[in-house]
Amino acid sequence: MDIKQYMKEVGQRARKASRAMAKADTAAKNKALSLIAAAIHRDADILRAANQKDLDAARASGLAPALLDRLTLSDKAITTMAEGLEQIVALPDPIGEISNMKYRPTGIQVGQMRVPLGVIGIIYEARPNVTVDAAGLCIKSGNATILRGGSEAIHCNQALAKIVSEGLAGAGLPADAVQIVETTDRAAVGELITMPEYVDVIVPRGGKGLIERLMKESKVPMIKHLDGICHVYIDSSADLKKAVDISFNAKCHRYGTCNTMETLLVARSIAPTVLPELAKLYATQEVELRADDEARAILQGYPHLTAVTEQDWSEEYLAPILAVKVVENMDEAIEHINNYSSQHTDSIVTEDYTRAMRFLREVDSASVMINASTRFADGFEYGLGAEIGISNDKLHARGPVGLDGLTSLKYVVFGHGEIRT
C-alpha cells in the first residue's frame, strides 16, 4: 500500500465532500445522525464481534489493562454512543447563523455568517466511542472529517465506519463526509498532518507524547489540549465550608481527568484553619500531600505527608497526590499560577468581591472560576451540549470546544449596487 497516495486520495474525497456538507440543510444532517444512532442499536452484535476481535488481538499483544478498558465496547457504551448522537440532533444547527448585521454609512449592510471549517482531521487513541462522537459533531457542524483512531480499535472502527457511511448516504449526504483511515501504518498520521491543501485543522486527542510529536511536525493548524495542571487558591477571606468542599471535590471527584486540581494554594492567614479540616477528608482517600515547609508544619501527623519539590509545581499527577503551598496573598497566588499553570482551569475561593474580580481578570487560563470546583470545566457542564475536546490554545478556540469551535465566521455584505468612492 502506497500510504502517501492513499492519504492523498482520502484528502481529495474529504475536500469534495466538505463542499456538499457546507450547504447541507439541518434536516439532512439530523436525519443522518438519527440513522446512524438507529444502526448502532441494530448492529450491536456486529459491533461487539468486531470489538472482540480487537480485544483478542490487544490481549495477545499485551496491551495495558487501562487501555484494554478504554478499548472495550460494553453494552452501556453502545447505548451511550447512540444517545450521544440523539443529543447532537437536539442541538441547534450553528451553520448559516448570521449575526451583527449592521448598516454602514456607505449603505452596505455588513454582518458575519457562521460556516464550517471544511475538513477536520482527528487523531485519537483506541476508543471506539470517540469515533462516533467525533463523527457526530463534524456532521452537525457541516464539516467533512478524517478519523485516525488508535490501531488497536481498527476492526471496531471499520464496522462503525460502515454504519456512518450508510447513515450519511441514507440522508442524501456524501458517504465520504466521514472517512476512517483504513491502515494502521503510523505513516498515515504523518501524511494527515502535512496536507494543508486537504485538511483545515487537526484535533489531536491523546497523551502528551502524541501532542508534542504533532506540534513539531504538523503543517496544519491544531486545536489541541496538552495537559491540565489546575489550581485552587483559598483566599484569606474564603468561606471555610466552600473552601473545604471545593478543594476536596476538585482533587478527589476523579483523579484521571484534566480538570482535576493538582496544586492547592492557601493564604497564610487561613492555612492553620483550613488545612487541618481538609486533611481529615483527604485522609479518607489516602491522598498524598506534597507540601512546602509551612504547610507541613501545620499538617504534622498527616499519614501521607511528603516534602514538595520544584518539579511538583509542573506535575500533572492524575493520581491521589496533591502539591500544597502556603502563599502570602492573592498576588503571590496569581504569580504562581501564571508561572506554573498549564492555562487549563484555575479557581479562587473567596468572599472578597474585589479580589474575586481581580483573579478573574488576571489569571491567564482557559477557564477561571470563583467559588466553584475545577471539575466543572467541560463542554457538558458549560452547556455546549457536547465537546470535541478542550483547548489549551489561545487562538480560535479556548477551553471546552463544542460545535461552534468547529466553525468559522465569514463576512457577508448585503448591498444595493453600492460602489466605493
Add this chain to the structure above:
Amino acid sequence: MDIKQYMKEVGQRARKASRAMAKADTAAKNKALSLIAAAIHRDADILRAANQKDLDAARASGLAPALLDRLTLSDKAITTMAEGLEQIVALPDPIGEISNMKYRPTGIQVGQMRVPLGVIGIIYEARPNVTVDAAGLCIKSGNATILRGGSEAIHCNQALAKIVSEGLAGAGLPADAVQIVETTDRAAVGELITMPEYVDVIVPRGGKGLIERLMKESKVPMIKHLDGICHVYIDSSADLKKAVDISFNAKCHRYGTCNTMETLLVARSIAPTVLPELAKLYATQEVELRADDEARAILQGYPHLTAVTEQDWSEEYLAPILAVKVVENMDEAIEHINNYSSQHTDSIVTEDYTRAMRFLREVDSASVMINASTRFADGFEYGLGAEIGISNDKLHARGPVGLDGLTSLKYVVFGHGEIRT
C-alpha cells in the same frame, strides 16, 4: 551580536510586559496612545531627519521607486499616523468584556471574557506608518508586541520606538510592551517565528514570497493574508446598471489592492447585453480583457482584447488586466470561484432572492457580497475602526482583522461553592 540570545531577551521582556498589559485599565492604555500621538507631532522634525537617513541609504542601494515611495514619511503621513492613534483611543476597549453569562442547572454561572492574546510578533515591509498603526492596535487590545519592520526603515523605526516607549512609560505601562527589533539581520525573523514560548501569534504583512517562507518555517500560529483573487459574478437576473457600476468599480477603483476584482464571470444569457456596456468603461482606462472564446466573440473590436489561459484564473494581476469568463449559470460560477478564488472576497450581482441567498451560503470566502463592489472588503468599511490586516485563514480570524482579532475568549465561572457530583 548574538542574534539568538538577543531575540530571546526581547521575547522574555515581551512576555513579562504582556502580563502587565493584560491587566492595564482602559484609561492608561488610552493615555499612552494620546501621549504617543502628541509626541509624533512634537518630534516631527526628528522623525523626518531619521526618515531622510533611511531614504538616502535606500537610494544609494538602488531601492525600487515604489518601495521608496512606501518608505517616505511625508508630512501628511506623520499627521495620519497621529490621527490613527486618536481613532484607536475612540474605539471601545475590547478587553474584559463578559458575554453569554448563563446559569447552569448545577447553579454555576458560565460566560466568556475577552482577553488579550499575549505577545504578537508583526513582520512587515519598510513602511514606518505600519510601526505606529500596529503598536496602537496592540496597546489598545492589551497585548505586548515585537515589531520587525523592513530593514530599510531602521532609523525611522528606532525614532518611533523611542516615542512609543516614552508614551507607554508616561502612562505607567511597561516600556517593553512595544519593542522594535534593533537589528536588520534577517536571522532575527527566523528566531521570532520559532519562539512559541514567548510569542503567541505572528502577523505577517508583506508579499507572497515572505508569507510562503514564514508558512514553511513558523512554529508560531499566524494570522496571515496570502493573496486576493476576487471575483464578481453577474447573474442572469442582474440589474444592468448595478452590474456595470460594480464591475467597473471593483476593477478600476484601485489596481494594487487585495480586494480588487481579478476575474469577471458573466451568465450566458446576459453576457451580450452587459459586456459591451462594460467594455465602454474599461476602454477609458485601457483595461486589458483576457477573455474566453465566448466573451471574445461578444467583445470583438475591443482594443485591448486577448485570449485567456488556464493560468489566468489563478493570477492576482494588481494591474489594469481582467480575466473574463462566460458561464452557463450560478452553479458554474460558484464552482469556478470555489476552485480558483483565494477565498478573499467574491460578489454576485443579482435581483434573484433565492440565488443571492445560495451564493451567500455556498461561496467559501472570507467576504461574500451581494450587489456590492469587492473594494468594500476592509476593516474601516466594515466598521471595525482599524485593521491589522486581512486574513485568508479560516481559524481564529477570517477577513479584515480589527481589535477583536487580537483577542481571545476565556471561560469565566461564577460559583457559590458548587461542587461536581
